[in-house]
Amino acid sequence: xxxxxxxxxxxxxxxxxxxxxxxxxxxxxxxxxxxxxxxxxxxxxxxxxxxxxxxxxxxxxxxxxxxxxxxxxxxxxxxxxxxxxxxxxxxxxxxxxxxxxxxxxxxxxxxxxxxxxxxxxxxxxxxxxxxxxxxxxxxxxxxxxxxxxxxxxxxxxxxxxxxxxxxx
Amino acid sequence: xxxxxxxxxxxxxxxxxxxxxxxxxxxxxxxxxxxxxxxxxxxxxxxxxxxxxxxxxxxxxxxxxxxxxxxxxxxxxxxxxxxxxxxxxxxxxxxxxxxxxxxxxxxxxxxxxxxxxxxxxxxxxxxxxxxxxxxxxxxxxxxxxxxxxxxxxxxxxxxxxxxxxxxxxxxxxxxxxxxxxxxxxxxxxxxxxxxxxxxxxxxxxxxxxxxxxxxxxxxxxxxxxxxxxxxxxxxxxxxxxxxxxxxxxxxxxxxxxxxxxxxxxxxxxxxxxxxxxxxxxxxxxxxxxxxxxxxxxxxxxxxxxxxxxxxxxxxxxxxxxxxxxxxxxxxxxxxxxxxxxxxxxxxxxxxxxxxxxxxxxxxxxxxxxxxxxxxxxxxxxxxxxxxxxxxxxxxxxxxxxxxxxxxxxxxxxxxxxxxxxxxxxxxxxxxxxxxxxxxxxxxxxxxxxxxxxxxxxxxxxxxxxxxxxxxxxxxxxxxxxxxxxxxxxxxxxxxxxxxxxxxxxxxxxxxxxxxxxxxxxxxxxxxxxxxxxxxxxxxxxxxxxxxxxxxxxxxxxxxxxxxxxxxxxxxxxxxxxxxxxxxxxxxxxxxxxxxxxxxxxxxxxxxxxxxxxxxxxxxxxxxxxxxxxxxxxxxxxxxxxxxxxxxxxxxxxxxxxxxxxxxxxxxxxxxxxxxxxxxxxxxxxxxxxxxxxxxxxxxxxxxxxxxxxxxxxxxxxxxxxxxxxxxxxxxxxxxxxxxxxxxxxxxxxxxxxxxxxxxxxxxxxxxxxxxxxxxxxxxxxxxx
Numbered sequence: 003x004x005x006x007x008x009x010x011x012x013x014x015x016x017x018x019x020x021x022x023x024x025x026x027x028x029x030x031x032x033x034x035x036x037x038x039x040x041x042x043x044x045x046x047x048x049x050x051x052x053x054x055x056x057x058x059x060x061x062x063x064x065x066x067x068x069x070x071x072x073x074x075x076x077x078x079x080x081x082x083x084x085x086x087x088x089x090x091x092x093x094x095x096x097x098x099x100x101x102x103x104x105x106x107x108x109x110x111x112x113x114x115x116x117x118x119x120x121x122x123x124x125x126x127x128x129x130x131x132x133x134x135x136x137x138x139x140x141x142x143x144x145x146x147x148x149x150x151x152x153x154x155x156x157x158x159x160x161x162x163x164x165x166x167x168x169x170x
Numbered sequence: 171x172x173x174x175x176x177x178x179x180x181x182x183x184x185x186x187x188x189x190x191x192x193x194x195x196x197x198x199x200x201x202x203x204x205x206x207x208x209x210x211x212x213x214x215x216x217x218x219x220x221x222x223x224x225x226x227x228x229x230x231x232x233x234x235x236x237x238x239x240x241x242x243x244x245x246x247x248x249x250x251x252x253x254x255x256x257x258x259x260x261x262x263x264x265x266x267x268x269x270x271x272x273x274x275x276x277x278x279x280x281x282x283x284x285x286x287x288x289x290x291x292x293x294x295x296x297x298x299x300x301x302x303x304x305x306x307x308x309x310x311x312x313x314x315x316x317x318x319x320x321x322x323x324x325x326x327x328x329x330x331x332x333x334x335x336x337x338x339x340x341x342x343x344x345x346x347x348x349x350x351x352x353x354x355x356x357x358x359x360x361x362x363x364x365x366x367x368x369x370x371x372x373x374x375x376x377x378x379x380x381x382x383x384x385x386x387x388x389x390x391x392x393x394x395x396x397x398x399x400x401x402x403x404x405x406x407x408x409x410x411x412x413x414x415x416x417x418x419x420x421x422x423x424x425x426x427x428x429x430x431x432x433x434x435x436x437x438x439x440x441x442x443x444x445x446x447x448x449x450x451x452x453x454x455x456x457x458x459x460x461x462x463x464x465x466x467x468x469x470x471x472x473x474x475x476x477x478x479x480x481x482x483x484x485x486x487x488x489x490x491x492x493x494x495x496x497x498x499x500x501x502x503x504x505x506x507x508x509x510x511x512x513x514x515x516x517x518x519x520x521x522x523x524x525x526x527x528x529x530x531x532x533x534x535x536x537x538x539x540x541x542x543x544x545x546x547x548x549x550x551x552x553x554x555x556x557x558x559x560x561x562x563x564x565x566x567x568x569x570x571x572x573x574x575x576x577x578x579x580x581x582x583x584x585x586x587x588x589x590x591x592x593x594x595x596x597x598x599x600x601x602x603x604x605x606x607x608x609x610x611x612x613x614x615x616x617x618x619x620x621x622x623x624x625x626x627x628x629x630x631x632x633x634x635x636x637x638x639x640x641x642x643x644x645x646x647x648x649x650x651x652x653x654x655x656x657x658x659x660x661x662x663x664x665x666x667x668x669x670x671x672x673x674x675x676x677x678x679x680x681x682x683x684x685x686x687x688x689x690x691x692x693x694x695x696x697x698x699x700x701x702x703x704x705x706x707x708x709x710x711x712x713x714x715x716x717x718x719x720x721x722x723x724x725x726x727x728x729x730x731x732x733x734x735x736x737x738x739x740x741x742x743x744x745x746x747x748x749x750x751x752x753x754x755x756x757x758x759x760x761x762x763x764x765x766x767x768x769x770x771x772x773x774x775x776x777x778x779x780x781x782x783x784x785x786x787x788x789x790x791x792x793x794x795x796x797x798x799x800x801x802x803x804x805x806x807x808x809x810x811x812x813x814x815x816x817x818x819x820x821x822x823x824x825x826x827x828x829x830x831x832x833x834x835x836x837x838x839x840x841x842x843x844x845x846x847x848x849x850x851x852x853x854x855x856x857x858x859x860x861x862x863x864x865x866x867x868x869x870x871x872x873x874x875x876x877x878x879x880x881x882x883x884x885x886x887x888x889x890x891x892x893x894x895x896x897x898x899x900x901x902x903x904x905x906x907x908x909x910x911x912x913x914x915x916x917x918x919x920x921x922x923x924x925x926x927x928x929x930x931x932x933x934x935x936x937x938x939x940x941x942x943x944x945x946x947x948x949x950x951x952x953x954x
Contacts, residue, residue, distance in 0.1 A: 023290070037200035038193025040418070042367045043451045047877035050367055078193030091191040095183055098846050101673030103190025104197070104367040104418030125890075132885035136877070138367055138419045139673055141853035141914075142885040144846060 007071040011036070012080025020067045027051045027062035029070070030077060038078035038107050042136065049108035049135035053077050059115045078107040087114050090152050099148035101139030108135050113149045121160075123153060177682040178905075181842035182692050184678045186671065189416075196415045198371035198388040199448050206373065206444040207236050209434055210292035212282040212299045213456065214274035217308035217529040217870025218323075221272055225300035226282055232298055234291030237441060239283040239433070241269040248436050249402045251427055253493035255643030258500045261333035261525070263493035264326025268433040274303060275324050275491035276529050277871050278456025280429045285437060285445060308870035312465070312488035312526040323491050323527035332493055333500045333525040337507060339582055345480035345518040349471035353554040358939040359543055361463040361488075362862035364536055365882055368418020369449040370458060372431045374438035384411045385435060390420040390670055390711040396702045397646050398427055398496065399435055414700040417672045421537040421854065423458050425712055427495040430457060455875035460864050461536035463488045464506065464543050470551040471518075476559045478570045480518035480582075481511045483547065487525055490532035496645045499533055500525050505540025505632065508583040511548050513592050513628040513808065514570040519582035529870045537854055539713070541631060541916035549627040549920040550938070553927065563626050563924070564600055571596060571628060585630075588801075590808040591896045592628055595832040598894050599626070599810045603830045608814065616932060622827070623931075625813045625924025629917035633714035633835070633909025634805035634900070636798065650798035651720050652706030653727035655684055657735060657791040659777035661755065661770030663690055665727070666698040668708025669720030674911060675843035676716045680724045682839055683905065687728025688735070689752030690769070706794065714807075714909020717839055719799055722903040727795035734790055738776055739767055741787040801902035809833035809913055811852070813921035814889075817929040819951060822944030824860060824926055826889040833913050834896040837906035841895075844910050849891045851914020857883040859919035863941050 004019045011034060018033055027044075030036040030053065039062055042048035046061040053062045054076040081087050090113055093099070100106045109132065116123060116131040123131065128146045137145065189195060226238040250265035270279045282299055286292035309315045309323045315330040323330050346352065373386040383405055387395055392412040400407035417424065430447050438445040449457065464487045471479040485506050489499035507521030556566040571592035572579050579587045599605075605624075612622045637649035653667040665684045671677045677699055681692040688695075698704055708723070709715060732752055739757040740747035743766055751760040756768045775782060776789040783789055799805075814827040831848050838844050861881035865874045874880045899906025919940060927936050930950060937950040948954045 021290075031200070032202075035202075036193075037197075038195070040195075040197075040368070041199070042369075043877040045451070045876060045878060048367060082192045091188075094191055095187055098184065098187065098675075098842050100187055100190055101675075101846065101850060102367070102419045103187070103195045103416060103673060106190045106195075107193055110191070126886075129885040129888075135885065136365075136367055136882060137885075138365060138421070138854070138882070139850045140846065141849035141851075141891065142883075142888050143849050143890055146885065 005068050007068055009070050009072060010074045012076055022066065022068060024067045025063055026065040026067050026070050029067040030062060036077045036079050040104050040107055042104065049112065050105055052108040052111035054111065059111045078110060081110070081114065089155055090114060093148040093151045097144045097148040097151065099140060099144040105135060105137045109137065109145055116149065117153055117156070121153060122157060125150060177685045177692050178839050180682065180840065182678055182682055182840055184675050185693065186677055197368055197418055198373055198386050198415060199368055201373050201386050203373060203375055203444040206446050207285040207287065208289040208292050209437065209445055209447040210284050210289060210296050211280040211430060212284070212296045212301060214270065214277060214279040214281055214303060216274060216303050216305055217277045217310065218306045219274050219303035220306065221270065221274060221281065222304050223300060223302035224282065228298040229284055229295040232291070232295040234287040235284060235295045236287065237285045239269065239437060241267065241271045244269055244283060244433060244436050245271065247403065247439060248432055251402060251495040253495040253498050255498050255640065255645055257643035258333055258498060258504065261493065261498065261500055262327060263332060264324055266492050266495065268429050268436060273325055276531055278531060280433065283433050283437060308529040310528055310530065310866060310868060310870045312486050312528055315526050315528055316524070323529055327527060330527045331524060332489060332527055334523065336520065336522045337583055338520040339518045341518040342480055342482065342520045346471045346482065349479055350474040351472045351555060351558050352469055353551050353558055354469035355550055355554065355938055357466045357547055357550070359462045359464040360858065360863040360940055361460045361533065362858040363455065363458055363460045363864055364419070364421045364423035366419030366421065366423060369451065369454045370424060370428065371448040372434050373444055373446045374435040375444040376438040376442060378442040381409050383409060383435065383439065384413065386413050386415065387431065388417045389414050389424045390417065390672055391425040392670065392700055392702050393648055393668065393707045393710060394425065394496070402432065403435065403439060411703045414670055420672045422535045422539065422712065426459050426497065426534055428457060451877055452875050455880065456531055456872060459494060459534040459536065460531050461533055462543065462858065463533050466543065466547050468547050468551060470555060472555050476555060476561050476566050476569055478511065478514050478516045481516060482520045483507060483510050484522045488528045488533065489525055490530045491527055492532055494532050494534035496647060497535055497640055501535055502533070502540045506543045508585060509540055509544035509630065510583065512544070512581050512585060512630040513572065515572050516582050521583065530866060537851065538912035538915035541629065541912060542855055542919045545627055545629045545917045546920040546923055549924055553924045564596065564605060567596055567626065567628055568593070585806065586802055587806050588900055588902070589898050590630065590806060591834045591898050592808055594896050595808060595810045595834060598896065599812055599830060599832045602832065602892060602894050603812050620816065621819055621929040621932065622814065622816045623925040623927065623929030625921045625928055626810065627917040627920035627924060628810045629808065631714065631807045631913045631916050632804045633807055634718035634799050635713045635715060636803050638803040639713060648707060648709040650796050651708030651723040652794070652796040653723045654706055654792060654794050655727040655731045657731065657769060657773050659773045661768060661773040663688055663695040664698070665695055665724060666705040667720060667724055668705050668710055669716045670700045670710045672711065674716065674847055675840060676711070676720065679717055679721060679839040679843065683721050683724045684728040687725060687732050690755050706796065714911045717907045718805055718903065718909050719797065721839060721907050722905045723795060723797040725905050726797055727793050730795050731793035734788070734793055735772055738772055738783065738787065738789065741784050742775060743767060799902065805836065805900045805902060805908045807833070807835045807908045807910065807913060809917070811917040811921040813925040815922065815925040815929055817926060817947060819933065822947035824942065824947065826856065826887065829889045829891045829918065831891060831914065832894045832896065833910065834898050835910040835913065836897060836908035837899040838895060838897060839907055845893050847910045848893050848914040851912060852891050852918040853883050853888055855915040855918025856888065856922055858940055859922040860941050
């Protein structure tokens with residue numbers, strides 16, 4: 003009854019044989035030992051298991067491993083090593099936007115997706131974008147601050163760049 | 171000599187946060203050991219009943235199943251535990267076992283344990299267990315439990331009353347009979363639970379060849395569990411190693427003894443291989459301790475000027491079928507009745523506490539034990555008094571808060587306060603929040619049908635506890651901490667300490683404190699925590715003791731090593747150690763500041779060339795220090811919070827506009843981390859004020875045991891929180907730090923309830939129950 007699947011995880015080709023009921027989260031955590039993806043509720047409520055599936059954040063606990071067959075998955079380990087979220091990670095660190103660290107993977111995924119679609123979010127928009135992410139430690143404000151600061155840094159870097167281009 | 175302040179007081183960032191940001195956290199849930207099996211539990215579906223039949227034959231034969239345990243086969247290897255302490259005179263609770271014996275006492279009570287190669291296979295096998303329970307009438311309500319003729323919660327007790335006590339000053343009756351005004355209220359505080367994002371997790375690994383038990387345990391108190399496992403399973407404690415790696419939230423919930431953790435250890439000892447249990451979210455809701463669950467009647471007496479004369483309080487709290495071990499389920503109620511009226515010069519008091527059994531999940535210590543209840547009741551009555559006397563809420567507090575120059579002060583309930591700063595905090599809050607402007611805005615908006623409210627709550631918080639908390643009652647809960655600080659052969663520093671880290675930044679502040687004693691930077695100090703084999707024994711993390719007690723331990727250990735380094739340097743340099751000091755990674759001349767020899771050179775000589783030291787010179791570069799608090803039994807902190815809300819009187823929905831906190835935790839070691847503790851704490855106080863509640867039906871079934879149904883505060887609902895500080899260091903220690911982890915939670919709900927009632931005041935409505943759901947607000951308004 004097991005199924006063979008092939009997928010790309012953090013840029014690496016992966017072949018696995020899984021039970022139909024195996025979730026993508028269990029595949030990542032148990033088979034591939036990518037333990038940066040966390041499980042907080044296993045029902046798509048808490049956001050600790052968010053990963054990017056073909057670039058879109060999904061709850062790895064709600065996606066079956068067989069559904070990811072042929073697709074590209076990016077986890078926190080992959081985003082970290084690629085350097086794509088280096089500035090987000092830096093502002094999270096600077097603003098202490100995490101305590102226990104269990105929600106952090108999901109927060110970074112949501113923040114990354116938000117900023118990809120909205121380069122200048124208001125605080126309310128940031129709070130809305132985190133509506134699927136539970137955090138029990140921080141009270142959220144530091145996370146909002148960090149995402150807001152990242153957006154500002156990116157915008158001012160863009161402005162500097164376009165000024166330089168203008169000057170040329 | 172004052173502590174150096176080069177790094178103490180600075181907002182150093184947390185090095186361990188970098189691992190989490192990179193997806194490199196190390197949680198117990200991530201651990202997989204060779205030959206490890208996975209545990210799942212068959213649980214009682216009923217709140218109370220007799221086990222008539224339990225047949226595990228089919229489950230034992232299911233694919234992947236390694237072993238099935240029942241009470242008969244598992245319980246004998248673990249001594250039962252009983253959650254009573256001597257200083258709660260007369261308290262009673264039945265002994266507890268890992269798996270239910272004969273009778274089930276709450277919906278979720280573990281009955282059988284299945285071990286399989288995967289959790290999924292263990293869960294599949296649970297479905298094959300035949301469990302027949304003869305239903306009995308569950309006792310779900312605490313008031314009903316005390317009525318004569320109500321069945322007993324369990325066969326193991328003679329009464330549904332776990333504990334009762336009364337505190338009373340001699341002048342109580344006279345105070346009330348002389349009062350110009352008396353206000354009163356009845357309050358209900360719902361049950362809620364910690365909902366740590368990482369559920370409870372344990373991997374027990376017993377090696378029969380050496381008799382070594384290693385338990386990887388997501389807990390805040392590894393030494394307590396080392397002692398519990400050693401005693402309950404009859405092992406020498408040096409053969410029990412408890413490792414608490416990264417812990418995904420704890421908040422007091424992960425320091426209690428649970429059936430499942432004990433069963434996992436028992437199974438590992440029996441099988442001689444690693445056993446893993448990670449609670450799923452449903453299991454968390456029906457087995458993690460719940461919190462609060464109080465009904466309080468209270469009245470407050472005042473003279474004609476609004477001076478508080480006395481409070482008379484009756485608290486009934488409901489704790490489930492057993493008192494928790496080893497700290498009991500009485501500590502919460504005990505603190506409720508002792509913290510009432512604590513910020514005020516109230517001379518007289520009566521507090522009556524009834525702790526009652528029921529057939530539900532146990533309740534016990536959770537962040538800010540007892541504080542939110544005492545604070546909400548006191549502050550609600552103060553606001554009612556202000557209303558009755560037509561005084562501004564700030565004015566009535568100004569008339570009653572203990573004066574900042576009136577310390578030391580003893581409260582009517584016997585708490586001793588070294589020095590607090592209530593009036594300075596009140597003044598700072600008023601200015602920070604722009605109180606007068608907010609009141610003007612409130613009045614203007616009311617004319618437009620917009621109902622905003624401002625709520626204020628003063629509080630004290632218990633921190634830095636000594637043995638008075640648990641030790642005097644016979645609990646084997648350490649009231650001291652220990653640190654080992656050493657200089658490495660290359661001149662770097664390592665500190666192993668017994669206080670633990672769950673993300674609050676313990677390791678960072680310890681590094682700051684040690685760095686200042688040794689003239690290095692915090693990033694040169696590696697801190698190790700959470701492993702009973704590699705750190706000295708101590709109390710770890712609870713009751714806000716990490717900074718105050720752990721920090722002082724680190725400071726004294728650092729100074730001891732400083733003296734050792736200076737002695738070696740003195741021998742090498744042929745100088746009096748008293749003429750030397752440490753700065754910037756070197757030994758310097760104390761008078762001129764000139765560098766004499768680097769720490770790296772000291773490390774090298776002491777390690778590789780001790781032969782070059784003078785005869786008799788001690789080359790030790792390791793210092794050990796334990797510290798137990800002395801002086802006051804607790805170091806109290808104080809503060810004040812304000813909440814600004816808008817209530818939609820058509821829908822009953824409350825919008826949280828802003829929250830303010832002024833807090834005095836003594837010497838601040840790291841302002842960034844202190845504020846992080848306050849903000850997180852405030853939100854954990856606002857959660858149960860508006861959203862969080864464990865709902866039960868009449869049969870004792872929890873009806874919202876999932877994260878789709880149990881509401882926790884989310885980013886979109888929470889306000890920005892503005893914080894200011896006053897620093898009144900304790901003189902009990904060199905460091906002067908007090909705790910801060912529970913301050914936010916202590917008073918946030920109280921401020922919020924006062925704010926909602928302030929908003930509802932024009933309608934003559936009032937709410938006295940938490941969580942303040944839209945339905946309850948509409949009910950208070952008479953709309954439903």
